[in-house]
Amino acid sequence: MPYAMVPPGYQAVPVGQAERIEDLGAFGPLEESSSEGALFLMRLDFEEIPSGEALAQLEQALKAENVEPWPGYPFFVYANESSPTVYLAWQKGFAWLPVIIGILVITTLPPILAAGIWLILPESLKSLISGLVNIGGMVLMISLLTKVVPAPSQPRKKPKEIEESEA
Numbered sequence: 001m002p003y004a005m006v007p008p009g010y011q012a013v014p015v016g017q018a019e020r021i022e023d024l025g026a027f028g029p030l031e032e033s034s035s036e037g038a039l040f041l042m043r044l045d046f047e048e049i050p051s052g053e054a055l056a057q058l059e060q061a062l063k064a065e066n067v068e069p070w071p072g073y074p075f076f077v078y079a080n081e082s083s084p085t086v087y088l089a090w091q092k093g094f095a096w097l098p099v100i101i102g103i104l105v106i107t108t109l110p111p112i113l114a115a116g117i118w119l120i121l122p123e124s125l126k127s128l129i130s131g132l133v134n135i136g137g138m139v140l141m142i143s144l145l146t147k148v149v150p151a152p153s154q155p156r157k158k159p160k161e162i163e164e165s166e167a
Contacts, residue, residue, distance in 0.1 A: 046084040
């Protein structure tokens with residue numbers, strides 16, 4: 001995918017690797033020392049294929065920060081459908097890497113932290129949490145059903161008959 005994006009006559013050259021998002025800060029000086037208009041391509045390898053909502057949120061966050069896209073390319077985020085690889089492409093107008101790292105932390109760190117915490121929890125606490133979630137789901141379903149299903153009607157009493165008066 002990255003070679004399809006690179007303009008003719010140019011080549012994408014990997015300059016380093018980071019195991020964590022925090023380690024990406026080491027590449028900040030590389031971007032800062034580059035000339036204005038330089039094109040940057042970052043490859044992110046995730047353990048699972050990211051959801052479309054997460055990618056759209058990342059795209060919107062980059063647009064909101066006024067990051068400059070590559071000339072002729074309308075998007076910043078390009079996902080590989082067959083693997084959990086995502087590419088971020090931007091043009092240097094100012095050193096965007098710290099901003100992009102901040103956006104990545106905000107959009108990807110909460111699910112990673114939640115998954116990490118879940119992995120270290122003891123099995124008894126996991127089953128308690130699962131049980132509470134299941135009970136909450138059942139309560140929600142019962143409350144929805146009581147609102148949707150009409151209440152049984154009361155048996156109707158015969159109205160009192162009115163006696164005719166003799167006048």
